[in-house]
Amino acid sequence: MPTTATERPSHAQPRVEMADIRKRYGVLDVLRGVNLRVAPGEVIGLVGDNGAGKSTLMKMLAGAVTPDSGKILVDGVELTGAGPREARAHGIEMVYQDLALCNDLDVAANLFLGREIHHRWTRRLDHKRMHAEAAQDLSTLHIRISDTYQEVGNLSGGQRQAVAIARAVTFDPKVLVLDEPTAALAAKEVEMVLQLIRDVSARGVSVVLITHRLQDLFEVCDRFVVLYEGVLHRELQPSETDLSELVTAMMGK
Amino acid sequence: MTTSTTAPAPAASRNRSTGALSAFVGKHFGVISISVVLIVLFAFFSVQTENFLSADNLVNVARQVAPTVIVAMAMTFVITTGQIDLSVGSVVGLSAAALGLWAATGNPVLALLLTVALGLVIGLVNGALAAYGLLQSFIVTLAALTAVRGIALLVTGGYSEPIDSTLIRPLAHGKLLGLYTPTWIAIAFVLLAWYVFSQTKFGRYVTAVGSNAESLRRSGVDIRRIQMAVLGLAGGAAAVAGILTAARLSSGSPNSGTMFELEVITAVVLGGTSLMGGRGSVIGSAIGAVTLGVISNGLVQLRVDVYWVPIVQGLILVVAILLNTKLFSRIARTRK
Ligand SMILES: Nc1ncnc2c1ncn2[C@@H]1O[C@H](COP(=O)(O)OP(=O)(O)OP(=O)(O)O)[C@@H](O)[C@H]1O
Numbered sequence: 314m315p316t317t318a319t320e321r322p323s324h325a326q327p328r329v330e331m332a333d334i335r336k337r338y339g340v341l342d343v344l345r346g347v348n349l350r351v352a353p354g355e356v357i358g359l360v361g362d363n364g365a366g367k368s369t370l371m372k373m374l375a376g377a378v379t380p381d382s383g384k385i386l387v388d389g390v391e392l393t394g395a396g397p398r399e400a401r402a403h404g405i406e407m408v409y410q411d412l413a414l415c416n417d418l419d420v421a422a423n424l425f426l427g428r429e430i431h432h433r434w435t436r437r438l439d440h441k442r443m444h445a446e447a448a449q450d451l452s453t454l455h456i457r458i459s460d461t462y463q464e465v466g467n468l469s470g471g472q473r474q475a476v477a478i479a480r481a482v483t484f485d486p487k488v489l490v491l492d493e494p495t496a497a498l499a500a501k502e503v504e505m506v507l508q509l510i511r512d513v514s515a516r517g518v519s520v521v522l523i524t525h526r527l528q529d530l531f532e533v534c535d536r537f538v539v540l541y542e543g544v545l546h547r548e549l550q551p552s553e554t555d556l557s558e559l560v561t562a563m564m565g566k
Numbered sequence: 567m568t569t570s571t572t573a574p575a576p577a578a579s580r581n582r583s584t585g586a587l588s589a590f591v592g593k594h595f596g597v598i599s600i601s602v603v604l605i606v607l608f609a610f611f612s613v614q615t616e617n618f619l620s621a622d623n624l625v626n627v628a629r630q631v632a633p634t635v636i637v638a639m640a641m642t643f644v645i646t647t648g649q650i651d652l653s654v655g656s657v658v659g660l661s662a663a664a665l666g667l668w669a670a671t672g673n674p675v676l677a678l679l680l681t682v683a684l685g686l687v688i689g690l691v692n693g694a695l696a697a698y699g700l701l702q703s704f705i706v707t708l709a710a711l712t713a714v715r716g717i718a719l720l721v722t723g724g725y726s727e728p729i730d731s732t733l734i735r736p737l738a739h740g741k742l743l744g745l746y747t748p749t750w751i752a753i754a755f756v757l758l759a760w761y762v763f764s765q766t767k768f769g770r771y772v773t774a775v776g777s778n779a780e781s782l783r784r785s786g787v788d789i790r791r792i793q794m795a796v797l798g799l800a801g802g803a804a805a806v807a808g809i810l811t812a813a814r815l816s817s818g819s820p821n822s823g824t825m826f827e828l829e830v831i832t833a834v835v836l837g838g839t840s841l842m843g844g845r846g847s848v849i850g851s852a853i854g855a856v857t858l859g860v861i862s863n864g865l866v867q868l869r870v871d872v873y874w875v876p877i878v879q880g881l882i883l884v885v886a887i888l889l890n891t892k893l894f895s896r897i898a899r900t901r902k
């Protein structure tokens with residue numbers, strides 16, 4: 314299936330380049346050679362049917378899933394496939410569709426999971442500082458969680474989603490992947506997330522947004538990428554597309 | 567901190583103090599309920615028996631429970647990761663036997679070091695099979711339970727090895743400030759375990775592995791190393807318990823530690839650690855181990871038939887868990 318290449322000539326070096334990505338699960342050919350480029354500061358809307366492979370593709374970028382074949386480059390440097398730690402080190406942060414929070418840990422512990430602050434000699438975690446910074450980060454993002462000592466399992470679905478978003482945004486990512494970040498959010502919170510996307514992209518952060526709320530995509534995206542049956546089916550410009558054309562593209566037409 | 571909007575969020579101060587209290591109870595309800603059980607038992611035996619509250623007896627209890635406390639510390643880490651170690655009793659037996667054999671060669675210090683190393687290695691082999699071999703820790707350590715006991719019997723021919731080293735004996739019989747050495751060693755283990763469990767990255771990852779391993783993996787942490795390490799620790803702790811047991815009897819018996827794994831697991835569960843992983847308390851486990859020791863000592867003081875001991879311990883386990891899950895968890899609005 315052909316893809317309409319709408320490369321931006323102004324960016325010689327893409328922030329992210331995924332080339333010929335393939336993945337099989339048993340007999341299921343989930344991704345059959347996907348190519349994707351994201352420019353610095355660009356906001357991409359990644360759409361497709363349920364099961365099209367959107368989450369799988371982005372988990373590969375975040376290091377959580379290893380592709381069977383294909384290359385992933387960030388700022389021209391190829392990832393070796395060493396997993397999430399490597400992807401994080403290259404500035405890739407992802408909000409997962411299933412959130413991936415530890416319900417038994419408190420809000421601050423979840424925000425700092427994997428990059429806890431501790432004293433060099435005693436190895437003691439700096440609980441105070443992490444809670445203070447967590448509270449600061451949440452309030453900067455206008456996330457209303459009164460107490461960073463609360464266990465995440467006791468939060469509401471929307472609050473949990475907010476924590477997952479805060480975790481991805483807080484540590485200065487270069488690429489922010491949001492997989493259905495607004496599924497559990499109220500209208501006002503959705504608007505906050507969209508504003509957040511505009512803010513970070515204005516600072517040069519590349520964003521990949523996956524959502525089934527197609528109207529949101531038109532508000533923030535520079536480009537739509539349509540996955541269909543494991544290949545990149547079409548790329549569309551929001552200015553030249555309307556909702557029905559996007560829906561048609563998602564159905565493989 | 568990295569977004570451009572910096573206006574302060576509206577402060578949501580929904581009854582913060584009751585929230586903090588129920589969060590505290592929620593976090594510690596395991597420790598609270600086992601403490602209540604221990605206090606009740608303590609009071610009961612103090613009133614009902616002449617001897618229980620005597621200093622001599624309490625010092626004795628503190629010595630007797632030491633091996634259970636020590637291994638319960640490591641077992642808390644294991645269970646909090648969502649794993650289990652059934653082999654610690656057999657490792658106690660092999661360690662005791664090995665210490666007897668190695669001490670006989672005339673270098674007790676080397677014998678002690680080798681014994682601890684042996685326990686660590688067995689634990690790490692368990693851990694490697696569970697974490698990297700992707701076998702369930704239950705299966706791996708069940709196999710080790712039989713195999714390691716078999717090795718202990720094989721190398722000793724089933725006989726105890728006498729230990730007459732003047733260096734090893736004080737490990738069980740030495741006294742400092744009124745308490746026996748094993749008690750001090752157990753206290754050191756509890757303090758160290760508390761620090762590592764609640765104050766370090768490693769301890770946090772132990773909880774996170776049991777809570778949501780995939781979440782931790784996606785955060786860039788090598789979860790298999792954590793899973794392997796905790797089983798290694800359990801092997802090492804079991805070796806220390808084996809050494810203390812052998813030192814107390816002045817002989818290394820390959821039959822030491824039979825059913826010990828069940829006592830340790832009971833102590834940990836009594837202390838409020840969840841067998842599902844993600845929730846653990848080393849202090850709870852220590853109190854749980856002491857509770858089991860108090861029950862067996864108190865019943866002996868009561869002069870009831872010694873066969874009552876396991877029966878009462880089983881009943882107390884049920885009572886403590888009921889308290890834990892039905893009563894305190896309701897106070898603390900938790901979902902488990
Ligand atoms: N770990 C796995 N094992 C087996 N199959 C998998 C696995 N992960 C994903 N799949 C399959 O790959 C396909 C693509 O899944 P993916 O989650 O990427 O879809 P998606 O586009 O994100 O869909 P949705 O819009 O529903 O989130 C699905 O058919 C799914 O069943």
Ligand SMILES: [Mg+2]
Nearest residue numbers: 367368369410
């Ligand atoms: Mg998905």
